[in-house]
Each structure stands twice: as C-alpha cells, then as structure tokens.
Amino acid sequence: MKCLTVELGERSYPIWIGPGVRQKLADLLQQAGIAPGRKLFVVTDQNIAPLYLEDTVQLLTEGGYAVHHFIVPAGEEAKSLAIYEQIMTEALTIGLDRKSAFLALGGGVVGDLTGFAAATYMRGVAFVQVPTTLLAHDSSVGGKVAVNHPLGKNIIGAFHQPKLVAYDTNALTTLPPREVASGFAEVIKHGLIWDASFVTWLEENADGLQAFDHELLQAALLRACSVKVAVVSQDEREQGLRAILNLGHTFGHAFEALTGYKGINHGEAVAIGMVAAARLAERLGLAENISERTVRVLRQYRLPVALPVPLDVDEMLDVMRRDKKGEGGKLVFVLPTAIGKVDIYKNIEEEPVRAVLAELYEGGEA
Ligand SMILES: NC(=O)c1ccc[n+]([C@@H]2O[C@H](COP(=O)([O-])OP(=O)(O)OC[C@H]3O[C@@H](n4cnc5c(N)ncnc54)[C@H](O)[C@@H]3O)[C@@H](O)[C@H]2O)c1
Ligand SMILES: O=C(O)C(=O)C[C@@H](O)[C@H](O)[C@H](O)COP(=O)(O)O
Numbered sequence: 001m002k003c004l005t006v007e008l009g010e011r012s013y014p015i016w017i018g019p020g021v022r023q024k025l026a027d028l029l030q031q032a033g034i035a036p037g038r039k040l041f042v043v044t045d046q047n048i049a050p051l052y053l054e055d056t057v058q059l060l061t062e063g064g065y066a067v068h069h070f071i072v073p074a075g076e077e078a079k080s081l082a083i084y085e086q087i088m089t090e091a092l093t094i095g096l097d098r099k100s101a102f103l104a105l106g107g108g109v110v111g112d113l114t115g116f117a118a119a120t121y122m123r124g125v126a127f128v129q130v131p132t133t134l135l136a137h138d139s140s141v142g143g144k145v146a147v148n149h150p151l152g153k154n155i156i157g158a159f160h161q162p163k164l165v166a167y168d169t170n171a172l173t174t175l176p177p178r179e180v181a182s183g184f185a186e187v188i189k190h191g192l193i194w195d196a197s198f199v200t201w202l203e204e205n206a207d208g209l210q211a212f213d214h215e216l217l218q219a220a221l222l223r224a225c226s227v228k229v230a231v232v233s234q235d236e237r238e239q240g241l242r243a244i245l246n247l248g249h250t251f252g253h254a255f256e257a258l259t260g261y262k263g264i265n266h267g268e269a270v271a272i273g274m275v276a277a278a279r280l281a282e283r284l285g286l287a288e289n290i291s292e293r294t295v296r297v298l299r300q301y302r303l304p305v306a307l308p309v310p311l312d313v314d315e316m317l318d319v320m321r322r323d324k325k326g327e328g329g330k331l332v333f334v335l336p337t338a339i340g341k342v343d344i345y346k347n348i349e350e351e352p353v354r355a356v357l358a359e360l361y362e363g364g365e366a
C-alpha cells in the first residue's frame with residue numbers, strides 16, 4: 001500500500017493506494033482524525049452496493065463507528081439536485097450532526113455527489129473518499145465536488161477536500177470493460193498535460209495495463225495521481241495552473257450535457273474532447289502533428305475518438321460559452337502545444353472551433 005499526500009496546510013490529506021486498502025479503513029479513518037463512536041453516512045450506488053457495501057459497513061462497525069447508508073441510482077443522472085435533496089433528507093432523518101462524516105463508496109458520480117452533500121450539510125462536515133472505479137483516481141482527489149444542471153456539467157458545486165482517500169485497487173477487478181476504458185481516458189490525460197514520457201510508457205504498456213497487470217496498474221495510478229496531487233497542491237481553487245486538468249473538458253462537458261448525461265460517459269467525452277483540443281491546437285498553429293498520436297493512444301485503450309451521435313454545433317458552442325473557466329461568454333480551452341504540454345487559451349475565435357466540431361461526428365459532417 002502506497003501513500004501520496006495532498007499538501008494543503010491544515011487541509012492536507014493522504015491518498016492510500018493498493019490492494020486491500022479497504023480492509024484497513026477503520027484504522028485509516030482514525031488516523032485521519034475521525035474518531036470511533038462518530039456517525040458515518042456511507043453513500044453508494046445500486047451497482048456497487050451488492051459488491052462492496054455489506055463488508056464495508058461491517059468493517060466500519062467493527063471499528064467502532066455508528067454506520068448508516070444510502071443507495072443512489074447508478075450513473076451520471078444521479079449527480080442531480082433531486083438526488084442531493086434525498087441525501088439531505090436522509091441525513092436529517094437519521095440525525096447526522098456536525099461531528100458526523102460522509103463516506104463516498106463508489107466512482108466519480110458517488111464521490112462528487114456525496115462530497116457536495118458533505119460540503120453543504122450544516123454548512124460542511126467531514127468526508128472520506130473510497131473510490132471504486134479507475135476514473136476515480138482523478139475524481140477522489142482535489143476536492144472538486146458538484147452536481148449537474150441540465151444546462152451545464154458540475155455547475156452547482158464547491159471545493160471541499162476529503163479527510164482521506166482510501167483507494168482499494170482490488171475493487172477495480174469488477175469494473176465493466178467500458179468503465180475501465182473510461183478510467184484510462186483520465187490516466188492518459190494526466191500524461192498529455194504533464195509528462196510525455198508517461199504517454200510513451202502508456203503506449204508501450206497498453207496490453208499489460210488493460211489485462212490489469214497488478215504492478216503496471218499500481219504504477220499507472222501512482223503516476224497519474226502524482227500529477228493531480230502536484231497540480232492541486234499548487235492551486236487548490238483553480239486560480240490558474242489547475243485549469244490544465246481540464247484538457248478535453250470544455251468540449252467533453254458539452255457532449256455530456258447535450259446527450260442528457262447518458263449515452264456518452266465522462267471518460268469517453270473527455271477522450272473525444274482531447275482529440276478535438278489537439279485538432280483545434282493544430283488548426284490555430286499552436287502545435288504540429290499531435291492529434292494523430294492522441295487518437296492512436298486513445299484507440300489503444302478502446303476509447304472513442306469521434307462523436308457517436310451528431311450534435312448541433314450552435315448548441316455545443318452555447319454550452320461551451322458557459323464553461324466555468326470562462327468569463328463573459330468567451331470560449332476558453334486548455335490546448336496542447338506538444339505531447340505532455342498544455343496551455344490555457346482564454347479567448348478563442350468561434351470559427352476554428354466550429355470547423356473542428358463539424359468534423360467530429362463519426363458518421364460524417366454534424
Ligand atoms: N471531482 C473531480 O475532480 C472529478 C474528476 C473526474 C471526473 N469526475 C466526475 O466523475 C464522474 C464519472 O466517474 P466514474 O467514471 O467513476 O463513473 P460512475 O461513478 O458512474 O461509475 C461508473 C459505473 O461503474 C459502476 N461501478 C463503480 N465501481 C464499480 C466496481 N468496482 N465494480 C463494478 N461496477 C462499478 C457504477 O455503478 C457506474 O455504473 C463524472 O460525473 C465526472 O464529472 C470528477
Ligand atoms: O480536478 C480538476 O480540476 C479537474 O478538472 C479534473 C477533471 O477531470 C474533472 O472532470 C472535474 O470535475 C472537472 O471540473 P470542472 O471544474 O470543469 O467541472
């Protein structure tokens with residue numbers, strides 16, 4: 001079991017990664033300052049509950065915690081104000097107070113939703129991330145918590161750091177193949193924004209990683225999480241640098257919102273968005289010959305590189321103009337200047353973006 005630390009002064013916290021981490025959960029909570037006897041509110045989803053809820057509750061109960069749980073529907077549509085309200089109602093009904101802690105047992109959806117509930121319940125209580133997806137190497141770290149609005153992804157949210165991330169890689173063995181691919185999109189993103197040698201390593205080890213070779217997977221997660229930790233530790237609230245973690249997301253979030261948060265999952269949307277970002281960078285003369293390699297590495301990990309459904313270009317532009325990185329409706333993108341290097345561009349003209357979007361549907365012109 002390996003440990004990374006997000007260094008944020010009094011809000012610093014450990015990320016424990018490895019097989020079997022969940023077995024040590026009660027001890028790790030205690031070390032993180034959440035003392036036995038306190039009420040713990042475990043939130044999970046309908047797919048994860050039959051796999052990991054019972055033993056997690058048992059481990060925590062044996063560790064001396066008073067454990068309650070709540071099961072939300074599986075999938076992105078659960079990241080909504082309606083489900084958030086249900087969590088609040090349940091928290092009040094079971095009598096959680098400011099000393100209680102929320103625990104997210106799940107992927108990015110459960111993590112973001114539970115974190116937002118914790119950030120706002122009685123103006124903020126402690127929470128713990130117990131990620132169960134590959135993608136959640138990203139979502140469980142950094143304290144961005146939110147729910148979606150039909151007009152925009154993660155629009156209602158907060159920055160609220162967890163007290164602890166306990167990432168048990170054994171849980172990844174039950175992930176469906178599509179969710180494995182989705183998780184690799186954010187792993188690849190961490191290479192594309194920060195470290196060309198990591199991208200090369202991912203290209204060379206694609207077969208072993210997708211076969212879940214234990215050592216390779218552990219190495220990939222540590223490397224990807226280290227990028228996220230380095231960025232968040234320098235810029236917790238996205239005043240500048242942190243925006244690089246958004247490579248592919250101005251595009252990707254628009255694809256997710258316009259497909260009603262179903263059909264294209266987050267990793268897939270980010271993958272297609274990173275292809276669009278590479279093509280836009282080339283069109284603007286910011287980079288040369290990067291989109292081909294970007295497409296190749298994403299395909300190696302069985303990710304889509306084009307939109308599976310046609311979306312209206314004007315509607316995509318409208319959603320992108322509301323992106324949280326922007327001001328005054330300007331189009332803001334994180335764009336690659338080389339493999340492993342990106343920059344933030346705050347006022348991109350509409351025409352080249354239109355041109356890239358028009359060629360992004362896999363069936364031809366949108
Ligand atoms: N806060 C952040 O910094 C951040 C970063 C990246 C992504 N996100 C958010 O994360 C979300 C996507 O997260 P995700 O990809 O983990 O999706 P998810 O939470 O919906 O999980 C994907 C699917 O896998 C199932 N599942 C989860 N763990 C499982 C397991 N161990 N075995 C079998 N099935 C399992 C879930 O029930 C779900 O159907 C998006 O909402 C995205 O916006 C947030
Ligand atoms: O942690 C960040 O910062 C990120 O941008 C990570 C992204 O992968 C993640 O999808 C995040 O939720 C996007 O944030 P948003 O501010 O664009 O909603």
Ligand SMILES: [Zn+2]
Pocket residue numbers: 138186249266270
């Ligand atoms: Zn993301």
